[in-house]
Amino acid sequence: MKKWIAFGLLAVSSMATAQTTVDAALAAPRIDVRSWLRMSPADYGCFTEKTLGYRDTRFNCALKGYQNRGDICKTPDAYYEGPEFPDRLATEVHPLATHVVLSWEHGNLQAVSITLKGTWSEAQVRQAFHLPRAAASKLSVAEQKAHAWPQNIMDTDVQYPTQGQTAVTLIGFDHMGAADVGCGEGG
Incomplete structure (x- = not known):
């Protein structure tokens, strides 16, 4: 009987803890990562240097007159060039962040994805x-203004990659x- 009481108390305690996490x-x-979208790699690199004290070897405050010279068909590596975000600085973005991924295209930050510890609604x-x-792309201009959707953000997504x-x-x-764009098709 003592085992059942202990098990019952443990179950109630676990449920209370889980409920606290859900309600927190x-x-x-x-x-404010929202401001990062559509930044150039040079501007973003200077921002991280000034704000986080992290200096990318190429994309930093010393880089002047940056222009992306990539071509999606001929030089895709240059087309997608831009700094990466170091995992060791993820908690500087958010206290629960473990990983920040930056996606660059044609000289602008196309997307940022932040992985957080915990399951949040x-x-x-x-x-x-x-x-x-x-999503801003699903709203009219008037609705975008009414919902105060930032002009540099087209859409957002929340997913649960692992438990x-x-x-x-x-x-x-x-x-x-x-x-x-049809790279490699006859021409």
């Missing part, structure tokens, strides 16, 4: 990161790859 508010990010993520509910993780992605513009 997700903290806001320490840095979409509503909690949107509230913490100050993101509107509907105990939440990923929030902010998209500045549609991805355009080689297949989208």
Whole structure:
């Protein structure tokens, strides 16, 4: 009987802890990542150097007159060039962040994805990161203004890559790859 009572108390204690986690508010990010979208690699690199003390070897405050010279069909590596975000600095963005991925295209930050510890509802993520509910691309201009959707953000997404993780992605513009422009097709 003592085993059943102990098991019952453990189960009630576990449920209370789980409920607290569900009811807890997700903290806001320490840095407003919404402003990063559509930045050039040079501007972003200078921002991280000044804000986080992280100096990328190429994309930093000393880089002047940067122009992306990549061509999606001929020089895709240059087309997608830009700095990476070091995992060791992820908690500088958000206290629960473990990984930040930056996607660069034609000289601008196309998307940023942040992986957080814990399973957070979409509503909690949107509230913490100050993101509107509907995608800007699905709203009229008047609705975008009414919902205060940032002009540099086209869409957002919240996903759950593995148990105990939440990923929030902010998209500045549609991805355009080689297949989208017909690279390699007769010509």
